[in-house]
Amino acid sequence: MRTVAVNVLAFGGGFVIMSLELLGGRVLAPYFGGSIYVWGSIITVFMLALSAGYLLGGYLSLRRPNLRKLGLILIAAGVLVCPLVLIAEPAMSWIFDQVEDPRYGSLLASLVLFMPPTIILGMISPYAVRLLVKATEESGRVAGTLYFVSTFGSALGTLGTSFYFVLWFELNTIVAMLAGALALLACLAFAAGRTE
Amino acid sequence: MKPALALALGLACAFPHAEVIHEEPSLYGKILVTREDGFLCMQFAVRSERRRQSCIDERAPKKMALQYTRMMMASLLLTPEPESVLITGLGGGTLPKALAELLPEARIDVVEIAPAVVSVADRFFDFRAAGNTTVFVRDARVFTRRALRDGKRYELILLDTFDGDYIPEHLMTLEYLRETRRLLTPNGVLAANTFATSRLYDHESETYYRAFGPFLNFTIRESANRIVLASIMPLPDNATLRRAARSWRQRLAPYGVPITSYPRRFDRTQDWNRDRRPLTDQYSPANVLQRMD
Numbered sequence: 001m002r003t004v005a006v007n008v009l010a011f012g013g014g015f016v017i018m019s020l021e022l023l024g025g026r027v028l029a030p031y032f033g034g035s036i037y038v039w040g041s042i043i044t045v046f047m048l049a050l051s052a053g054y055l056l057g058g059y060l061s062l063r064r065p066n067l068r069k070l071g072l073i074l075i076a077a078g079v080l081v082c083p084l085v086l087i088a089e090p091a092m093s094w095i096f097d098q099v100e101d102p103r104y105g106s107l108l109a110s111l112v113l114f115m116p117p118t119i120i121l122g123m124i125s126p127y128a129v130r131l132l133v134k135a136t137e138e139s140g141r142v143a144g145t146l147y148f149v150s151t152f153g154s155a156l157g158t159l160g161t162s163f164y165f166v167l168w169f170e171l172n173t174i175v176a177m178l179a180g181a182l183a184l185l186a187c188l189a190f191a192a193g194r195t196e
Numbered sequence: 197m198k199p200a201l202a203l204a205l206g207l208a209c210a211f212p213h214a215e216v217i218h219e220e221p222s223l224y225g226k227i228l229v230t231r232e233d234g235f236l237c238m239q240f241a242v243r244s245e246r247r248r249q250s251c252i253d254e255r256a257p258k259k260m261a262l263q264y265t266r267m268m269m270a271s272l273l274l275t276p277e278p279e280s281v282l283i284t285g286l287g288g289g290t291l292p293k294a295l296a297e298l299l300p301e302a303r304i305d306v307v308e309i310a311p312a313v314v315s316v317a318d319r320f321f322d323f324r325a326a327g328n329t330t331v332f333v334r335d336a337r338v339f340t341r342r343a344l345r346d347g348k349r350y351e352l353i354l355l356d357t358f359d360g361d362y363i364p365e366h367l368m369t370l371e372y373l374r375e376t377r378r379l380l381t382p383n384g385v386l387a388a389n390t391f392a393t394s395r396l397y398d399h400e401s402e403t404y405y406r407a408f409g410p411f412l413n414f415t416i417r418e419s420a421n422r423i424v425l426a427s428i429m430p431l432p433d434n435a436t437l438r439r440a441a442r443s444w445r446q447r448l449a450p451y452g453v454p455i456t457s458y459p460r461r462f463d464r465t466q467d468w469n470r471d472r473r474p475l476t477d478q479y480s481p482a483n484v485l486q487r488m489d
Contacts, residue, residue: 029366030477033335035309036223097345102338163484170478 002067005192006128007149009070012185013077013124014153016178019161020081020121021046024114026171027084031092032106041103045110046118053122060123061130067193070131071186073123078182080117085172088113125150218320222312224359229320235261238288238316240359249313249358250288252321259452264389264421265290266453268354270414271387273440273459274427278302278351282343282379284336284367285356286313289323294451296329304329305350307339309357337366340375349381355388363390365480368400372477373407380428388424396485401468403475412462425462434459 024042025034032038060069083091092109099105125146132142165174214230214237221227226241237251251261260266268291272278279302283292286308296304306325308314311333317323325331332339336357353376357367366372376386386408392400401424404411408426415422425431432440437459448455475482 026366026477026480030337030369030371031341033309033338034364034366035335035338096341102335166479167481167484170476172478 002192003132005067005188006070006131007146009074009185009189010125010128010146010150011153012181013074013121013128014150015157015160016077016081016182017046017050017118017121018154018157019165019174019178020084020114020117022158022161023084023171023174024110026166027088027113028092028106028109031096032102032109035102037103038106041107041110042114044107045114049115049118050122053119053124054126056119057123057126058130061127065127065130067131067189070124070127071189071193073120073127074182074186074189077117077120077124078179078186080120081175081179081182083116084113084175218316220312220316222310224310224312227310227312227316229316236320238313238321250290250317250321252288252290256452257322258450260290260294262290263416263419264423265294266451267414267416267419267421267423267458268356268387268389269294269448269451269453269455270423270458270462271352271354271385271425272298272444272448273437273455274425274432275352275383275385276440276443278385280350280381281305281352281354282307282350283354283356284339285358286317286323286331287356288321289317290321291354291356292329293323296327298447300328302328305348306331307336307357308333309335337372337375340372340379343379344375348379349384350379351381351384353380353384353386355386358389361483362392362396362486363482365475365482366477368403368475368482369480370403370406370474370476373403377407377428382428384428386424386426388426389421390424391421392486393420394486395472395488396482398469398472399475399482399485401466402470402472405466405470406474410464410466412464413467414458414462416461431464434462437462 021042025039028038028042091112095105095109095112099108128146129139129143132146133139161174169177214232216228216230218229219226220229228239228241230237230239234254235251236254238249240249253259253261278299281295281299281302281304283304283306286292286306292304292306295302306329308331314331314333355376357363380386388404390400404424404426410431412425412431413422414425441456441459444455473479
């Protein structure tokens with residue numbers, strides 16, 4: 001049960017990361033256009049945020065790791081996704097007025113809107129590895145399996161968002177659904193961690 | 197306007213036998229300059245297909261070689277002597293070149309996202325930003341927002357922005373069209389080049405309707421393109437349009453624009469499914485809808 005739960009959380013984290021990244025282009029386009037630098041800004045910020053998240057998640061896993069703490073990480077990520085619905089418009093409008101060059105405007109907007117939730121989402125994988133590793137000799141297999149599950153989630157997040165979600169739902173609805181999914185995943189973490 | 201036109205468009209866009217005389221790398225897909233039967237064309241290479249963005253007839257370079265560029269000139273029937281013009285999408289520069297000649301007093305601003313298109317237009321299509329014509333290399337949406345903020349206004353706006361596929365999604369939304377509408381002077385006119393087929397046609401048309409109210413749908417049987425002609429003022433009646441066409445006839449003749457034949461092809465009926473939701477910044481799966489029946 002525990003192993004399955006941790007894998008589901010890693011899958012969900014991967015799914016949300018790529019779904020968010022893909023929506024990033026849509027969020028920024030009304031203010032910063034569809035130029036290649038907009039995607040450059042988004043990808044840069046996601047890579048930076050994930051690298052910071054991996055580092056933080058790894059360090060956090062040193063202190064009595066458990067599923068409830070992972071649940072709290074997921075709740076934090078869900079909360080930090082919400083500003084995309086609530087303040088994206090005024091934030092981008094302000095940045096647009098302050099920064100003349102759309103390259104730096106899109107980079108700053110990506111930093112403000114996507115950096116916080118993505119750092120937290122990046123913490124999930126290393127933390128999940130620590131929760132499942134029992135012995136040094138199996139650490140590679142556990143990490144490999146979790147990377148597989150999480151990256152598979154990312155692939156489905158990309159596909160689902162670009163092929164279907166944008167056709168069925170409005171942008172804000174998708175973001176709210178992602179926040180809701182993170183809350184549900186947190187519930188799963190709490191439920192699975194009850195016995196710890 | 198649906199599957200048959202889509203097929204026609206596909207055939208019209210394919211130029212498999214044209215000689216490629218230049219390839220220009222671009223941030224937004226390779227640009228090809230091709231020559232076939234005396235026509236020099238600029239195309240965007242997309243997958244295995246090439247799409248004509250712009251062509252000139254080398255034997256008669258003044259003549260507008262492509263149907264849709266001629267059709268875009270119908271906008272002059274709604275605003276006979278505009279003093280300020282904005283064109284989004286440069287291509288080979290056919291439209292700005294012609295308008296600069298026809299309206300020597302007008303300020304003409306052109307927005308083009310790809311620097312490579314500007315250099316190819318200069319090198320092969322004899323387009324140079326000079327005199328009253330200025331080219332801005334940036335995304336049209338960014339330009340529009342900045343222009344609004346800077347208080348710029350235009351009497352005529354021509355939307356002709358395409359990537360290799362169709363109009364970029366953020367340039368098809370209701371918010372963008374409303375921003376464009378705000379960029380027009382109180383007597384301003386908009387002409388948009390479109391060729392949506394399938395389900396996108398309904399969504400696209402409804403979006404224009406919500407932004408501008410009733411508009412003229414200008415199609416020609418031999419062309420897959422549909423030009424949307426919209427105006428801030430109430431649309432002129434047919435008699436006024438015919439009169440305007442007669443007054444433009446001589447001036448447009450050197451460009452091969454059969455302007456007097458255009459007004460009777462303007463359709464005022466709402467020939468789309470009005471239940472379709474407009475495209476918005478929140479909902480704009482245009483490129484997915486384009487492939488759906």
